[in-house]
Amino acid sequence: MALIKQALILGATAIAVSGAAAVGWGTYGPTKVPSIIAPIMAQDEPKEVVDEVWNIVQSQYVDATFNQTDWVAVRKDFLGRKYTNRKAAYEASREMLKKLNDPYTRFMDPDEYSNMKIDTTGELSGVGIQLAVDDKTKELTVVAPIEDSPAFRAGIQAKDVIIKIDNESTKGMDDKRAVQLIRGEVGSQVTLTVRRDKKELAFPITRDRIEIHPVKYRVQKAKGQNVGYIRLVQFSQPAIGEMEDAIRDLEKQDIQGYVLDLRSNPGGLLNASIDIARMFMDKGTIVSTVTRRGDQARKTANNSALTRKPMVVLVDGGSASASEILSGALQDNSRSKVIGTKTFGKGLVQAVLPLRSDNEQSAMAVTIAKYLTPSGRDINKLGIEPDVKVELTEQQRKSLSQDNKKIGTPADAQFAKAVQVLLSEKG
Structure with missing residues (x-):
């Protein structure tokens, strides 16, 4: 069985600090990831990405019922499709993982994975907030602003619900889209409108480099x-x-x-x-x-x-x-x-696993355990x-x-x- 590198993380976010990871990453040790069901012999490489993502969940996910999802049927559906390029496989992987209804189990394309690893350098770029999609409300929620960041100085607080990014509503928006809208060039401005205790507050924030x-x-x-x-x-x-x-x-x-x-x-x-x-x-x-x-x-x-x-x-x-x-x-x-x-x-632990089928350019985070x-x-x-x-x-x-x-x-x-x-x- 091949060994796959993994990093164990305990971040509260699904990922997002204006284009950089809110959680740290690092090698915690190799983990064996058996293919529980033999992979379908894919005729194209993009399909192998989808298959690897499915197998990681099948072998590692913390909930053996996959949050009451028929995971075998999911595999049949997604591997029965044709994928003409990597982007299509990436989007299918995201769609597949959403069926688990777990905001912490997620697919990271090469840009997102690279942004996550930036955290090890101690420097982020953006406004300096950690975001999570609330399990119940599905709203974009601020976990915390990074101390002395533009968001912190503007007055953004933990538990603020972001309802608009500039003029775009965040209703139904996932964390990836939110990161794309919030991040930008140093010196440029973004306005975050939040709901706090039934009040709507608008915060114009100038993006900056954030040394941590x-x-x-x-x-x-x-x-x-x-x-x-x-x-x-x-x-x-x-x-x-x-x-x-x-x-x-x-x-x-x-x-x-x-x-x-x-x-x-x-x-x-x-x-x-x-x-x-x-x-x-x-x-x-x-x-x-x-x-x-x-x-x-x-x-x-x-x-x-x-x-x-x-x-x-x-x-x-x-x-x-x-x-x-x-x-x-x-x-x-x-x-x-x-x-x-x-x-x-x-109280959940995720492993970050680079995908061999994508030459470790992309990765996924999968919830593998709970902690007590x-x-x-x-x-x-x-x-x-x-x-x-x-x-x-x-x-x-x-x-x-x-x-x-x-x-x-x-x-x-x-x-x-x-x-x-x-x-x-x-x-």
């Missing part, structure tokens, strides 16, 4: 004490090294404990969430993944914590996937209190409830988005509460 350094940290003075403040905006591969550097530096300083800020962090790589959890935990389960066959893999701490000082974690509705793994692990192991508002609620927190919680569509709930008012949100230097300071109400809890835990 996933970890920002400092010693923050609060209540007369020194607190180590770490803001993690994405679980990319560079985040692992940057987090280690941050903790080692802060440990040399006279800090009382840590506030780890995961607000508006949409997720990223599974291995990054595990490695970072190990920096704060000496023992205990971090996460368990469960496949459709019931196979369970458990990741644990390994006595390699870089700090044992008290800590609290900040989350909100934009904290998703890998953020939920980390906050859930720290919460369930009583390592940290979680402060803020309920998290996004994505250490206590066995399935948080998909439910999210993680904070230990201490702190809602920001509209005015407080606006103040932070207009001046992000206030984030992680006493002027930030959620941070202020986190410090109060942290110092009471220490005392």
Whole structure:
């Protein structure tokens, strides 16, 4: 059996940061992908792409019922068609995967796949938002704006529903079309009209290059004490090294404990969430993944914590996937209190698989497992409830988005509460 490279991702988006991926990617290890049904002997190469996509779902998809879809009948339908070129095969692959009604299982043409890999360079181009198609409403929803991006500075918020891109309605629009409309040349402008609490708001945004350094940290003075403040905006591969550097530096300083800020962090790589959890935990389960066959893999701490000082974690509705793994692990192991508002609620794992039949130019992401927190919680569509709930008012949100230097300071109400809890835990 051939080996296919795969990357395990935990992003909350179906893909979209104005033309670049919102989730990270990276090799997590090879996976055997057996052809459950012998491939039809295709007379043309484009059909082989469709067949490979079908076989990956057949062998790997998390739900053995394929979300109540007759997957064998789907194969007969799509491989009974003629495909004259690659583009036709790409569109058929998208159409086929839509039958699963899973926004996270998706086909990526060469441009989309290339855009996804851009994320490993730490630089994005566009307005800086993560998008997801809501499971129930099918509306384009903002998972989170990237901190200090054009969208963030304009005031776009997590959970905003994008109803128009410039003058085009997004009703029935998929994430691919939305990305095409939102992305563009640096310096050009796009207007996003969103629905927020029954109000319609229009945001003219100038596109720009967005450099992402996933970890920002400092010693923050609060209540007369020194607190180590770490803001993690994405679980990319560079985040692992940057987090280690941050903790080692802060440990040399006279800090009382840590506030780890995961607000508006949409997720990223599974291995990054595990490695970072190990920096704060000496023992205990971090996460368990469960496949459709019931196979369970458990990741644990390994006595390699870089700090044992008290800590609290900040989350909100934009904290998703890998953020939920980390906050859930720290919460369930009583390592940290979680402060803020309920998290996004994505408890699914995708593998990114380049397609051999297309010379690895295109790829697909397929949902292969669900994950559970250490206590066995399935948080998909439910999210993680904070230990201490702190809602920001509209005015407080606006103040932070207009001046992000206030984030992680006493002027930030959620941070202020986190410090109060942290110092009471220490005392």
